[in-house]
Amino acid sequence: MQRPIRFLASLLIITVVSACALPRGAAIQGEVVRNQNNEDAAFSVVPITGENVSQLATWPATGWEGHYHWFSRNPGPKSNIIRPGDQIDLVIWDNQENSLLTGVEQQNVALEGITVSPDGSIFVPYIDDVHVSGSTPDAARRQIEEELSMVVPDPQVQLAISSGPDNSVDAVGGFSAPGTYPVPNRNYSILSLISAAGGVSPSLENPLVRVIRDGQSYGIRAGDLFKRPSANVILRGGDQIIAEEDDRYFVALGATGSETIVPFTKERINAIEALALVDGINDTRANPKGVLILRDYSADDLQSDGSGPAKTQVVFAIDLTSADALFAARKFNINPGDLVLATESTVTSIRTVFGLIGSVVGVGNALDNN
Structure with a gap:
């Protein structure tokens, strides 16, 4: 009788001591931000709240320019203009x-x-x-x-x-029928060119349309171009139009619904939309108070007065159990290259320990019955 009891006690001790080393699918929030208060910490932790989200929106953009640059429509007369080379x-x-x-x-x-x-x-x-x-x-x-x-x-x-070369435009790539197209009049719009070029290639995911004019690049998502009449700009001779995939993405890891590289499906994605794109957080594993967004800034972005990041590595923290934080997260935009990490709940480890203890007790009972 004593031998099974001693065996059971030994297994319990081993199980409890090993609890912290149990395998998990994600880090616990405390592990990620453990050294945040050290003066020499390489990162800072910034909770996202209704009080600071407006200020955070003014921080430098990372991973891209912060928005796509497009120009306004300028129709002009319907007749063409004669140019050299015509x-x-x-x-x-x-x-x-x-x-x-x-x-x-x-x-x-x-x-x-x-x-x-x-x-x-x-x-x-x-x-x-x-x-x-x-x-x-x-x-x-x-x-x-x-x-x-x-x-x-x-x-x-x-x-x-x-039309000569100065009165024509080039559909360079990303279209079903790329080529050089004459500008028939001064009201020739980009949608007319896209139609003449056979439309944007269906093989492109999340297509972006760019216009190269006078050494400047202007871009807009194809979906926005098709939806907004004001975005249907008038082309000029010499314009080059390119359709390409929007290559921006963020990474989702940890106790999210899926761990994956997530492409941007629109120009801006806020933190709540980002979680929705990966099917939220795992109900049984995630810590709803510990959704973290890890972002890198350049040394030129640093500000000591609070108007910008204090360190090049910043961890933004979201508490999904707080209404204030939820509303703030809807105003906080994810940047290309961000890492969205759903940390693991400590309750998960405790449940695992209890499960192991239950198994041990079952083994002890079986031994005792023998």
């Missing part, structure tokens, strides 16, 4: 019997494929160079008629334009 076809009508331009029994002469020179002019017989760059086709036609009237009575001019 091809112009002229048909000049002259009803005079002894015309300087037309031959015998001819009433018109066609001048085709005239290239607008780099200085913006074209050569027209008898009136020399005519500056047409920056003019609409109709304005250029009237100008040529006016100057021809000095040598040809009552001339009539027809003018047609074929």
Whole structure:
């Protein structure tokens, strides 16, 4: 009888001593922030509350610029503007019997494929160079008629334009039919170009549309571009349009519904939305008071007056049992590269210990019955 009791007692002692070393799927909050109060700690811990969330929103963005830069729409007239490199076809009508331009029994002469020179002019017989760059086709036609009237009575001019490189845009990549497309008028919008290029490639996940103009890059998520009429900007000759995947992501680990790399499904994702994207936290394992967001800042971001991070490594803590913290978390945005960590509840380890004790007691009873 004494031997089974001693055996049971030994197992109990071993189980209790080993409780802290039990395998877990995530760290306990205290383990992560254990050295936060040390002066030489490499990180700081900042609880997210209604009192400080507005200030936290002003801290430097990490992992990206903080928002996508887009421009406002500027329609302008419907007619195109002539630019250097465009091809112009002229048909000049002259009803005079002894015309300087037309031959015998001819009433018109066609001048085709005239290239607008780099200085913006074209050569027209008898009136020399005519500056047409920056003019609409109709304005250029009237100008040529006016100057021809000095040598040809009552001339009539027809003018047609074929867009050159400065009056075309490039659908560079990410479209079903990439290529160079002429700009037919000054109201040619980016949605018109995307339609002409066969639409954004369906193989792209979370597509982003970029416009490269004058050395500057402008970007917008494709979904936002399609939803917002004001985002349908007017293109200019020389624009380059690219569709690509939004490569921003954050990482979810610990006692979350799923441990994975999570792509951004919209321009901004707040902390509550981030948890929803990974199916929340594990009901039986997670500590609802210990959801942590780990973020790296650069040394240039540091501020000693509280207007920014005090250390390059910051742990933001969320207490999901507090209404104040929940409302604040809805205003706290996740940055690309953040680590969202749901810590393990200490109750989980205690339950495991009790389960082991129950197993040990069962073994002891079995021994005792023998």
